[in-house]
Amino acid sequence: MAATKMEIDNNFNNDLPWVEKYRPNELSDVVSHTDIIQTITQFINKQRLPHLLFYGPPGTGKTSTILAIARKIYGNTWKRNVLELNASDDRGIDVVRDQIKSFAQTRTLFSDGFKLIILDEADLMTQQAQGALRRIIEHYTPTTRFCIICNYVNKITPAILSRCTRFRFSPLPKQHLDARLGDVIDHEKVEIDDDAKDALLNLTKGDMRRALNVLQACHTACMPEKxxxxxxxNVTASPAPSTIEYLIKSMMNDDISTCYQRVHTLKRQNGLALQDIIAGAYDYIQQIEFPVPTRLHLLDNLAEIEYRLSSGASETIQLSALIAAFKIGIDLAAKQ
Ligand SMILES: Nc1ncnc2c1ncn2[C@@H]1O[C@H](COP(=O)(O)OP(=O)(O)OP(=O)(O)O)[C@@H](O)[C@H]1O
Ligand SMILES: [Mg+2]
Structure with missing residues (x-):
């Protein structure tokens, strides 16, 4: 990594978690999302910033982007001109309304522009609170701009959606994640095997926060080893592909009770959750050339079992259902 300002600042921040230490300070440090950044930069340059809505999965740069935007607009005085609220705080819309009111009313000396209010985790607000928010947005539009951030855009009421310009932050592509992690690895002098880095990229599925947290945890645990x-x-408590392969082969070849015992024992020994085994089984099925009816049967059942688990079904019964799905899948293949 070149000796950027970020890097020099970072030398004073050695105890910080890496997610904070390497949080982008400027818009140019935000990786991926070039279209979003270009569009918003134009808004800023033309001094026509609309209300914004950022949505997308965790760890993709929503909060980092709006903070970088705030720095770009206000420079050193950004903290005075920005109000950050976590909409999921259990404080009720009245408290939020009061905070917004007093913030929007106090104008900073010599500044006649607008102020920025960031409402993070807005999808956790009740419908009622969102209803109140729409009046608030309307009322303060002459002096403020809102940036509403959430993971699930379908939980935001249409009235708020129609007042904002929407930007979707997609999971970061593997090559972008790889490049940024590479910078951190060089800078922190992390010793890591290539296949370990590859596993890290695959496991974190475009979530940069998770990738940095896992990297730091591995580094702390392994130092000075590679x-x-x-x-x-181990750190992600995910089953290794070799473990998944062993389990699936057992489900396909052993009799039901032997297989049940094997899976059960491995689950207990390695502290695996059935959800992790299902996610691993899904990846494994993608790599094997099963006959089409078997593949469809397995995918359909994995989806069904995952859904039942998420709604609180018993792991023991769902493990039996998983084994049954593989046994029936094998029968279907034999009939081909
Ligand atoms: N696009 C990105 N470019 C550079 N770093 C990123 C990017 N996305 C995430 N990161 C890293 O991950 C950390 C978390 O990012 P951020 O808080 O912006 O995610 P988020 O999208 O707001 O997630 P959540 O929905 O969970 O709030 C940042 O501190 C930064 O280190
Ligand atoms: Mg965030």
């Missing part, structure tokens, strides 16, 4: 692929699976 991080291996097993370390990555």
């Amino acid at each position: 991080i291996t692929i097993d370390d990555v699976y």
